[in-house]
Amino acid sequence: MDATDRKILDILQADASIPVATIAERVGMSTAPCWRRIRKLEEDGVITRRVALLSRRKANVPMTVFVAVKAPRHAVEWLQAFRKLIADIPEIVEAWRLTGEADYQLRIVVPDIETYDVVYQRMISRLEFSDISSAIAMEEMKYTTAIPTNYIATK
Known part of the structure; x- marks a missing residue:
């Protein structure tokens, strides 16, 4: 785990739907190595899952x-x-x-x-x-x- 991994995690925590190419650009690396880092974070259990967060108001549970x-x-x-x-x-x-x-x-x-x-x-x-x-x-x-x-x- 290094500073780049932490940046990737911060980006994914804000929006897990961001394309890998965009994440790679934001952390200053090419797409393939960035994708490999994300896969490793998943395999290591640092990223446990990716979900959609719903609006409680729109889901009528405010x-x-x-x-x-x-x-x-x-x-x-x-x-x-x-x-x-x-x-x-x-x-x-x-x-x-x-x-x-x-x-x-x-x-x-x-x-x-x-x-x-x-x-x-x-x-x-x-x-x-x-x-x-x-x-x-x-x-x-x-x-x-x-x-x-x-x-x-x-x-």
């Missing part, structure tokens, strides 16, 4: 709800059931296991509060929780899928 979950017990069976639950609910777009007060943090996207309540009801009907606390996002102040590349070790 509301974001952050949900803090406390497990009733810390047992493998409960964790497996929780993993299945979050995998089965498409409105849950992120799930994190945490330290601190809450055990898990979910990010849920829905059209409105009524739909969130349906998701909530599905969750509590399938699994026991000690506590579920919801916070509705009022303003998206920053959102990015790009991660900083300046921490990637160089050769």
Whole structure:
């Protein structure tokens, strides 16, 4: 991994549909070597996949709800059931296991509060929780899928 690889990653994180020739030009190399670098980054697992990011508003899921979950017990069976639950609910777009007060943090996207309540009801009907606390996002102040590349070790 070198500075050129990091530049390629920054470009792809901004727009993965940019043609390889354009990326090559931006990083100061010819197309074939640039393409080989991108393939190597994929093979090495640095680039895990390329996706299309949708507008939540146009997809009619403008509301974001952050949900803090406390497990009733810390047992493998409960964790497996929780993993299945979050995998089965498409409105849950992120799930994190945490330290601190809450055990898990979910990010849920829905059209409105009524739909969130349906998701909530599905969750509590399938699994026991000690506590579920919801916070509705009022303003998206920053959102990015790009991660900083300046921490990637160089050769």
